Amino acid sequence: MGTRSAYVTKPREQITALLRAEPRFFSAAEIHRRLEDEASKVSLSTVYRTLEHLLERGEIAARVDESGESTYTMCAPERHHHHAICRVCGRVEDVTCSTMDQLAESLRQLHGFELDDHKMEFSGRCRACR
């Protein structure tokens, strides 16, 4: 019961596999391009629809980059966390640090601001690219 629709299709498997393979943010266009090489191609609209599908199920996380383009990465957004993005290799590291949440909370006292949500993003160079 409660099992919502979810056909297992080739496009979904291909896209999921691609995202699972690398811990970084991909744009829809990037995913589409990558799949062109593979045997069975996937249309760009299917890429978008699949990403939306995965997003709804909480299987991937999305972020909009500076240019306004949406990008997606495989990481369970269940637990609230932040991202550290390596600007060299693009690697994404999940950062779940209670200190940060505590800090965010202190905003309330300092600025009289009732916090509902917060977002932090760190960019730099990861251990490997440093």
Added chain:
Amino acid sequence: MGTRSAYVTKPREQITALLRAEPRFFSAAEIHRRLEDEASKVSLSTVYRTLEHLLERGEIAARVDESGESTYTMCAPERHHHHAICRVCGRVEDVTCSTMDQLAESLRQLHGFELDDHKMEFSGRCRACR
């Protein structure tokens, strides 16, 4: 010397005035709409070009919202700081808290991540809308 072009034109004055009037993020379309009421209208492309102009001079700050639309607010981005955005009235409060910068720095030790930049955004309800 060093005085780059900078004509004082009506569109620039109108847009600057509008942004200065309210401490919140405006989209280009919103600004354009607002100026339609005023006596002298301004084309949407001029709104975009003016925003770009102000951005280059560091007179405004920009952010891309969840939908991918760019929004702009009047605040001097000279000092690094973050924004607390009231989700009721949209008011933007600059948050310059050294504690946060320190926290961001600690990322280096904790995750072996060499930090180049970071971004934090808080949304909730401001003192007035709480």
Added chain:
DNA sequence: ATCAGTGCAAACCATTTGCAAATTA
């Protein structure tokens, strides 16, 4: 046999750009 998923092309929407006319210095 159904209902969900796909491809394609067209539609959308925010943003950008070319160019001639208008404006500022």
Added chain:
DNA sequence: TAATTTGCAAATGGTTTGCACTGAT
């Protein structure tokens, strides 16, 4: 007048949608 700025319309580029067809259950 020389250089910048504006308006308009057309071009972009990412994302969405309608619809007939294909594929999964």
